Amino acid sequence: MKKTLNINIRGIVFNIDEDAYQMLNNYLSEINRHYKNIPGYEDIVSDIENRIVELFQEKVNDKKQVITMLDVE
DSSP states (O other), rough: OOEEEEEEEEEEEEEHHHHHHHHHHHHHHHHHHHHTTSTTTHHHHHHHHHHHHHHHHHHOOOOOOOEEEEHHH
């Protein structure tokens, strides 16, 4: 049994397992560091987060409700 967390990305709540959360958090931190000094940084990060939401929404359904590491990869 794995521990799960509830996260909120762009106003959408997802259940995510702990390992997947760590991977996603590391990725988003790296994205923020990479684009921080570029004009339009907020828009770039927002677009990436919006795309992550779209991809995660495709992964969850009635039978699968937790985002896993495979989904994050």
